[in-house]
Amino acid sequence: MSTGRRRRARGVVRGAAVAAAAALLAGGCSDGTPPGMRPSLSPRTTGAPTASTAATTGAAPSAPATPTEPAAAATGSAKADATVATKLTAPWGVAQLADGTLLVGSRDTGKVSLVDPEKGTTTLAGTVPGVTHTQGGENGLLGLALSPDFGTDHLVYAYFSTDSDNRIARMLYDPARSAGDRLGAPDTILRGIPTGSLHNGGRIAFGPDGMLYAGTGETGDRGLAQDMSSLGGKILRMTPDGQPAPDNPVSGSLVYSPGHRNVQGLAWDAEGHLWASEFGQDTWDELNLIEPGKNYGWPVVEGVAHRAGYVDPVVQWHTDEASPSGIAYAAGCIWVASLKGERLWRVPLDGTKAAAAPQAFFVRTYGRLRTVVAVDDHTLLVTTSNTDGRGTPKPGDDRVLRVSVS
Numbered sequence: 540m541s542t543g544r545r546r547r548a549r550g551v552v553r554g555a556a557v558a559a560a561a562a563l564l565a566g567g568c569s570d571g572t573p574p575g576m577r578p579s580l581s582p583r584t585t586g587a588p589t590a591s592t593a594a595t596t597g598a599a600p601s602a603p604a605t606p607t608e609p610a611a612a613a614t615g616s617a618k619a620d621a622t623v624a625t626k627l628t629a630p631w632g633v634a635q636l637a638d639g640t641l642l643v644g645s646r647d648t649g650k651v652s653l654v655d656p657e658k659g660t661t662t663l664a665g666t667v668p669g670v671t672h673t674q675g676g677e678n679g680l681l682g683l684a685l686s687p688d689f690g691t692d693h694l695v696y697a698y699f700s701t702d703s704d705n706r707i708a709r710m711l712y713d714p715a716r717s718a719g720d721r722l723g724a725p726d727t728i729l730r731g732i733p734t735g736s737l738h739n740g741g742r743i744a745f746g747p748d749g750m751l752y753a754g755t756g757e758t759g760d761r762g763l764a765q766d767m768s769s770l771g772g773k774i775l776r777m778t779p780d781g782q783p784a785p786d787n788p789v790s791g792s793l794v795y796s797p798g799h800r801n802v803q804g805l806a807w808d809a810e811g812h813l814w815a816s817e818f819g820q821d822t823w824d825e826l827n828l829i830e831p832g833k834n835y836g837w838p839v840v841e842g843v844a845h846r847a848g849y850v851d852p853v854v855q856w857h858t859d860e861a862s863p864s865g866i867a868y869a870a871g872c873i874w875v876a877s878l879k880g881e882r883l884w885r886v887p888l889d890g891t892k893a894a895a896a897p898q899a900f901f902v903r904t905y906g907r908l909r910t911v912v913a914v915d916d917h918t919l920l921v922t923t924s925n926t927d928g929r930g931t932p933k934p935g936d937d938r939v940l941r942v943s944v945s
Contacts, residue, residue, distance in 0.1 A: 608809045611871030611887035613895035615945045619905075623656035623920070624939040629927045631741070632683030633910050633920065633939070634695065641920070642695060642712075643939065646679035646927065647672045649699070651722060654939060665722025667710070670699045673736040675928050677756075678705075681741025686779060687749050695722065698743045698753060705732035705739055707753060707781065728781025729793075733758045733771035738801040738818070742865065747811055750784045751777050752795065754802025754815060761838035764798050772799045772837065774815060774829060788832035798835035798849065804866035806873060806913075812891060814873050816863035817852070824861040825852035826873060828891055854886055854893055864924070865910035870917055870944050876908035878924060883908055885944070905940065906930050919944055 624643070632644040641654040642664060649670030654661050672679035678700035686694035686709070694709045711723035732740075735758030742754045757763040757772030764772025767789075776784045776795040783793045804816030817825035817835070823842025827835055827850065836849035843851045856863070862879035875884040875897075882902040887894040901908070909924035918941065925936040 608871065608888075608890075610889035610894040612945075613887060614898055615870060615872065615885055615887065617874075617883055617885065617900040617919075617942055617944045619901070619921075619940045619942050621656075621941040622935070622938050623659070623941050624652075624654040624661050625935040625937075627652065627661070627922070627926075627937040627939070629679070629924065630922045630937050630939070631679070631681050631909060631924075632697065632743075633912050633922060634683040634685045635912060635914065635920070636685070637690065641939070642683055643922070644680045644683050644697065646681060649680045651680075651683070651695075651697075653718075653721070656939075656941070663719040664712070665710075665720060667697055667699055667708075667722070667725060669701050669725070671702050671734075672700065676736030678734060678736055678739050681705075681739065682743035682753070684743045684745055684751070687745050696728075696743055696751065697725070698741050700734050700739055703734070704730055705734045705741070705755065706730045707732075707743060707751075709779075728779075729753075729775075729777065731770060732775075733760070733763060733769060735759055740799075740802045742803050742805050744805045745779075746776075746813065747807055749779070751779055751781075752805055752813070753777070754799070754805055756801040757799070757837070761800075764800060764837045765834075765839070767792075767794060767797060770794070772801075773797050774799060774802055774805070795831060796829055796833055796835060798837050798839075800837040800841075803864040804875065804911075806866045806868045808868045808873070808888060809871075810890070814853075814866060814868070816866050816875055818862060819855075819858050821858065823852070823855040824858050824863050825856075826854040826863065826866070826875060826886060827852050853891070854897055856880070856884075856897070860899075864908070865912075865922075867911040867913040867919060869913040869915070869919060872944075874911050874913075874919060874944065876911045876921060878907045878909065878929070881906055881908065883911070883921060883942070905938075906933065906936070914941075917944055918942070 629646040631646040634642045643652045649667045651664045653664040670680045680699045682698040684696045695712045696709045707729040708725035708727040738756030740755035753775040763769040774795040775793040801818040813829040833850045842855045860880045861877045863875045865876045873886040882899045885898040906925040907930040910922040912920040921940045923937045925932040
């Protein structure tokens, strides 16, 4: 990625230190707009039909960049070419190593498997200690990410639930050790993310700026999303050591953006813009363009609301057609894995807006879809999530699919 793209990706928003947060909140607007949050510009739409697609475009960013990438075609393709792994238990986080093998975390067990797509083998790499999962819940071993310097430091990052919190830790990965013992002891870099049986967020990813981003949930306590002293219901941005990034919007705070219900997808496009998926409550799921310091509205608004002080989603879906979890960027599009919707959505981009209505693939074919990883610009890895207690497992579930896209 070019230096210019990296610079465009650097935005940050931190939840203020408690004293700073109190000062900010004290200056709140009468309409409930949190203080210190800039109002969004007037929304603009793509004109894509809402009724037939259940998708609506929303607000533009406050300072939209002039796109240098051509707009993606209105329609494209997605074809499942191969199944690269089967019989996985509630797979959630996926990280691809340089040799093409995959580390796949099991939400419910805390185990991390090593999947070799070429050999078709799955072996145990190790287990993350201290992981807590509630039967029927959403907590457990969630996101995985490799250090930007993995080639030299061999560190794997994990976001996981414990009895007391959600936290992020890093572990040394040593392929020379015996199977089942390749993960070192966790070095916790961040504690205190609120936890619960529901709405734990959990996606982590290193951005083009080398910072670690984490999507968190409000655990069902809606007020946490607007509480700038809480790490719940936010997107966080930190150094690889877990410290607030030095250029975050609020000095000394980890918060990248507030007002989120449950963020489980993070991805950057070719221009360095950050996109995030968002689980709605009863009506609208969202795909958001994330800008540092902007407020994404939950629980005051859900979906496109055109309300001053809150950013509207670029795309929204009815909840029975999405429940969006992992996302990835490839072929000029954001690809969205849908759980309840049981489909893969293609969202073609034109700069910072949708170029056309989203297009659905694999509707009810593979069941619930959880995670999407871009292998290259025309190849994705997609995991199913049918053994998570909410799906209907088929023989061989859960699995990882290789998908060719355009």
